[in-house]
Amino acid sequence: MPLIEVIEVTKKYRKGDESITPLDAVSLEIEQGEFISLMGSSGTGKSTLLNMIASIDRPDSGRIIIDGTEITSLSRTRLAKWRAENLGYIFQTHNLVPVLTAYENIELPLLLLPISASERKRRIEVALRAVDLLDRADHYPRQLSGGQEQRVGIARAIVSHPKVVVADEPTGDLDPVTSRQILDLLKRLNEQLNVTLLMVTHDADAALVADKQFRLDHGHLVQTGRTEVPVQSREIHKQHRD
Numbered sequence: 001m002p003l004i005e006v007i008e009v010t011k012k013y014r015k016g017d018e019s020i021t022p023l024d025a026v027s028l029e030i031e032q033g034e035f036i037s038l039m040g041s042s043g044t045g046k047s048t049l050l051n052m053i054a055s056i057d058r059p060d061s062g063r064i065i066i067d068g069t070e071i072t073s074l075s076r077t078r079l080a081k082w083r084a085e086n087l088g089y090i091f092q093t094h095n096l097v098p099v100l101t102a103y104e105n106i107e108l109p110l111l112l113l114p115i116s117a118s119e120r121k122r123r124i125e126v127a128l129r130a131v132d133l134l135d136r137a138d139h140y141p142r143q144l145s146g147g148q149e150q151r152v153g154i155a156r157a158i159v160s161h162p163k164v165v166v167a168d169e170p171t172g173d174l175d176p177v178t179s180r181q182i183l184d185l186l187k188r189l190n191e192q193l194n195v196t197l198l199m200v201t202h203d204a205d206a207a208l209v210a211d212k213q214f215r216l217d218h219g220h221l222v223q224t225g226r227t228e229v230p231v232q233s234r235e236i237h238k239q240h241r242d
C-alpha cells in the first residue's frame with residue numbers, strides 16, 4: 001500500500017466573480033521512501049497541493065490518506081497532533097527563530113512530543129550530524145550562511161522522524177552552488193534515512209534529483225519523468241527497509 005494516497009482532490013478559490021480550480025480531481029500515490037518533485041508554472045497550485053498533503057489546508061472534495069490515516073477527516077485538534085508526529089516542513093526561507101541557536105531551533109518540534117530530555121538531546125545531535133552542522137550547534141541564525149541556515153531548517157524538519165517531509169522551493173533563495181549542496185543533502189537523507197520527500201521546485205535540474213517528476217497544469221497532475229535508480233543504490237534502499 002502506498003504511504004500517501006491523494007484521491008480525487010479538488011480545490012477551488014474565488015477571486016472576485018471568478019472561480020479558479022488549482023486542483024481538479026487530482027490523484028497521486030507516493031510510496032514509503034520515495035522522493036517526488038512537483039513543478040508547474042506560477043499559480044498552478046503546487047503549494048496548494050503540498051499544503052493539503054501537509055494537512056495545513058483542506059480540499060473541497062476528495063480524500064488524503066497517509067499511512068492509513070485519513071487526514072482529510074481529522075478534527076483540527078487531532079490534525080495538530082498528527083502534524084507534530086508525522087510531518088516535517090522545509091520552507092523556501094528557512095524560517096528560523098532568530099533569538100534561538102541552531103540547536104534550540106531544531107529542538108522546537110520535539111517540544112510538542114512526549115519524549116524525554118535525554119532522547120531530545122540524542123535526536124538533535126543525530127539531526128545536526130545528518131546535516132553536518134554539529135560544530136555550529138550554538139550559533140544563532142545571523143552567524144550562519146544561507147546554506148547553513150537552510151541545513152538547520154532541514155534538520156528541524158527531520159528531527160521528529162516524520163513519515164512525510166515536504167519542501168516548498170527549498171533552494172529558491174540560494175545561489176547555484178549552495179542549491180546543489182542542499183539538493184545533494186536532501187537526496188542523501190532520502191537514500192540513507194529513507195525519508196519520504198515531496199519537493200516543489202521551479203528548477204528543472206533540481207527536479208531530476210527526485211525519483212519521479214510531476215507537473216501541475218490547469219488543475220491536472222501529470223507525471224513527466226522518472227529518474228533511473230542505479231542497481232547498487234536500489235540494493236541499499238532495500239537493505240535499509242528490510
Ligand SMILES: Nc1ncnc2c1ncn2[C@@H]1O[C@H](COP(=O)(O)OP(=O)(O)OP(=O)(O)O)[C@@H](O)[C@H]1O
Pocket residue numbers: 013014020022040041042043044045046047048049
Ligand atoms: N487562500 C487563497 N485564497 C484565494 N486564492 C488562493 C489562495 N491560495 C492560493 N490561491 C490561488 O490559487 C492558485 C494556486 O496557488 P499556489 O500558491 O498553490 O500556486 P503555486 O503553483 O504554488 O505558485 P508559485 O509557483 O507562484 O508559488 C493561485 O491562483 C493563487 O492565487
